[in-house]
Amino acid sequence: MEKLSHKARTRQRILDEASVVMRENGTESIGVAALMKRVGLTHGGFYAHFASREDLVQAVIAEMFADSARRFADITSIKDPTERLNQLIDSYLSEQHCNTPGEGCPMPALVSEMAHLPVEARTLFSQRREAMRQxxxxxxxxxxxxxxxxxxxxxxxxxxxxxxxxxxxPDDEEARTMLASSRRSVKQRAGLEIA
Structure with missing residues (x-):
């Protein structure tokens, strides 16, 4: 495996931290100074890695979708389509995925904000969403x-x-019920047998 340069590792640290912040609190929660402080770097060092805050947001969106694909790779590589789809639905609509907003799919965290972001970010989000749909x-x-x-x-x-x-x-039981109901509904729509 190719060793990353110091600059590449630093950029990746910034992206990793920003992706957690964006998933948990949205795109507006990312301030350059606060983000760089969380990473342990100076505000001025930001511009060695990103041209602007908008550039960062786009890079983070791409990183989040790539990270999500890596997290679901074991499921998406399952040969049997019935098993693959069952596991994908169960994993996506699981309590674990629900309770870890700083990880997993970025769409639930960001979809409501996309209309307010620059067209480049919306286009990237749309392309990655479409890849998932396909x-x-x-x-x-x-x-x-x-x-x-x-x-x-x-x-x-x-x-x-x-x-x-x-x-x-706010109610954990209500959330569990909603996830279970949606798992059944999505599986039924897919033509999968409901256990």
Missing amino acids: RLALTLRELNHPHADDAATTMLAEMVGALAIARAC
Whole structure:
């Protein structure tokens, strides 16, 4: 494995810290000075890695989607499409995913903010969201679903929405119930057998 330069490692530390902050508190919560302090660097050092705060936000969005893909890689590499889809739905709509907003898929954390960000950030987010939707559609086509593209669109929307709403619930039991209900609903829409 290729060893990263000091500058590349420092940039990665900034991206890692910023991605946790953005997932937990949104894009507006990232102030350059506070972020650099969290990383243990000076405010001025920021500009050796990013041209602007907007440049950082775009880089963090790309990093979050890449990180999410790595976290779900074991599931997406499962050969059997039924097992792959069952595990993806169960993992995505799990209590663990719900209770760790600083990790996992960035969509539930950021979707409500996208309309307020620059077009470049919205475009990047849209491209990465579409890649996820296409992976779902491909799995549904492997299962001979008659409306794979439409089903993938609505399944992704429900999964992202359910996770975002469950995270906002002050009552843990209500959140668990919502996640379980959405798991059943999404699986039913996919044509999977409900246990």
